[in-house]
Amino acid sequence: MPKKNQTLGEFIIENQSEFQYSSGELSRLINSIRLAAKVVNHEVNKAGLVDILGTAGETNIQGEDQQKLDVYANEVFIKTLTNREIVCGIASEEEDDFITIKGRNEKNDNKYIVLIDPLDGSSNIDVNVSVGTIFSIYRRVTASGTPVTMEDFLQPGNLQVAAGYIVYGTSTMIVYSTGHGVNGFTLNPAIGTYYLSHPNMRFPETGNIYSVNEGNYIHFPQGVKNYIKYCQQEEGDRPYTSRYIGSLVSDFHRNMIKGGIYIYPNTSKDPEGKLRLLYECNPIAYIAEQAGAKASNGFMRILDIKPTQLHQRVPFFCGSKLMVEKAEEFMKNAE
Ligand SMILES: O=P(O)(O)OC[C@H]1O[C@](O)(COP(=O)(O)O)[C@@H](O)[C@@H]1O
Ligand SMILES: [Mg+2]
Numbered sequence: 044m045p046k047k048n049q050t051l052g053e054f055i056i057e058n059q060s061e062f063q064y065s066s067g068e069l070s071r072l073i074n075s076i077r078l079a080a081k082v083v084n085h086e087v088n089k090a091g092l093v094d095i096l097g098t099a100g101e102t103n104i105q106g107e108d109q110q111k112l113d114v115y116a117n118e119v120f121i122k123t124l125t126n127r128e129i130v131c132g133i134a135s136e137e138e139d140d141f142i143t144i145k146g147r148n149e150k151n152d153n154k155y156i157v158l159i160d161p162l163d164g165s166s167n168i169d170v171n172v173s174v175g176t177i178f179s180i181y182r183r184v185t186a187s188g189t190p191v192t193m194e195d196f197l198q199p200g201n202l203q204v205a206a207g208y209i210v211y212g213t214s215t216m217i218v219y220s221t222g223h224g225v226n227g228f229t230l231n232p233a234i235g236t237y238y239l240s241h242p243n244m245r246f247p248e249t250g251n252i253y254s255v256n257e258g259n260y261i262h263f264p265q266g267v268k269n270y271i272k273y274c275q276q277e278e279g280d281r282p283y284t285s286r287y288i289g290s291l292v293s294d295f296h297r298n299m300i301k302g303g304i305y306i307y308p309n310t311s312k313d314p315e316g317k318l319r320l321l322y323e324c325n326p327i328a329y330i331a332e333q334a335g336a337k338a339s340n341g342f343m344r345i346l347d348i349k350p351t352q353l354h355q356r357v358p359f360f361c362g363s364k365l366m367v368e369k370a371e372e373f374m375k376n377a378e
């Protein structure tokens with residue numbers, strides 16, 4: 044059982060043997076994410092004082108205006124991961140294509156693939172509302188010694204070997220899993236050390252919070268409209284409370300602690316929804332399931348979806364098991 048207030052460094056070493064491929068490389072990879080998160084956190088915390096607010100003047104492959112902090116976080120994570128000789132490929136929300144990292148002497152013998160949303164909740168940066176970073180880790184499937192290919196990135200989420208997120212909120216936390224439960228570590232900014240503050244996190248089986256951008260209501264599928272009406276009815280433990288921060292990481296984190304459901308459905312405007320399967324939905328779904336919760340596209344388990352494109356989007360229903368099952372019931376009945 045994880046020991047409360049253990050440092051993240053100690054926890055990583057102590058739990059290394061749990062990992063089936065334990066050779067220390069995954070530990071070094073998690074450590075490099077820990078380091079990059081500290082650097083980004085430093086910039087986030089003083090965002091109003093330094094020239095890091097506002098747009099960077101470029102758009103990414105999603106057609107979104109890149110925020111300066113999107114670009115900064117992207118650079119910090121890519122540089123930190125590249126310099127540690129563990130990763131053979133990186134894909135990012137802010138990069139059109141995947142990045143090949145040939146490693147020491149161009150041998151292409153590093154084993155891990157990282158997919159990342161460097162800054163999640165970009166619309167909240169300038170208004171001082173919590174944002175995050177999301178990461179997903181796989182072992183490569185193509186032969187070592189050759190450059191990575193798209194095949195290494197288009198793996199279903201159930202093959203992730205680790206995943207997690209950082210939330211830059213009232214405090215900064217790293218929450219991650221290597222397939223043995225979920226643990227949360229809080230940064231003590233005075234000494235720059237993460238401590239185990241939330242050991243063995245469990246998602247409540249049900250809750251009374253629903254998180255969805257109701258501004259899109261008229262474009263929602265009938266099943267989602269019916270489920271929202273159900274949440275708002277005066278009956279039993281309902282009406283539920285509506286909470287929507289607009290940063291996936293922060294909405295998910297709150298719901299994991301209190302119980303609740305987050306929905307970003309497909310709409311008549313966006314038939315595939317908005318959120319990206321590879322570096323938003325898969326890692327969050329991995330954490331959800333490791334904490335006893337559920338994640339689907341309204342019909343199918345997110346982690347079983349076979350990806351076809353690097354930046355593909357999927358409808359996302361994620362949270363307390365009983366609430367997601369109820370929402371799926373409404374989706375099915377509305378078919
Ligand atoms: O403003 P909307 O349409 O409700 O979308 C909010 C959602 O979009 C996101 O901001 C997308 O992520 P990025 O900020 O990384 O692009 C999620 O964090 C959030 O849940
Ligand atoms: Mg995001």
Ligand SMILES: [Mg+2]
Pocket residue numbers: 113136160161162163164165
């Ligand atoms: Mg982002």
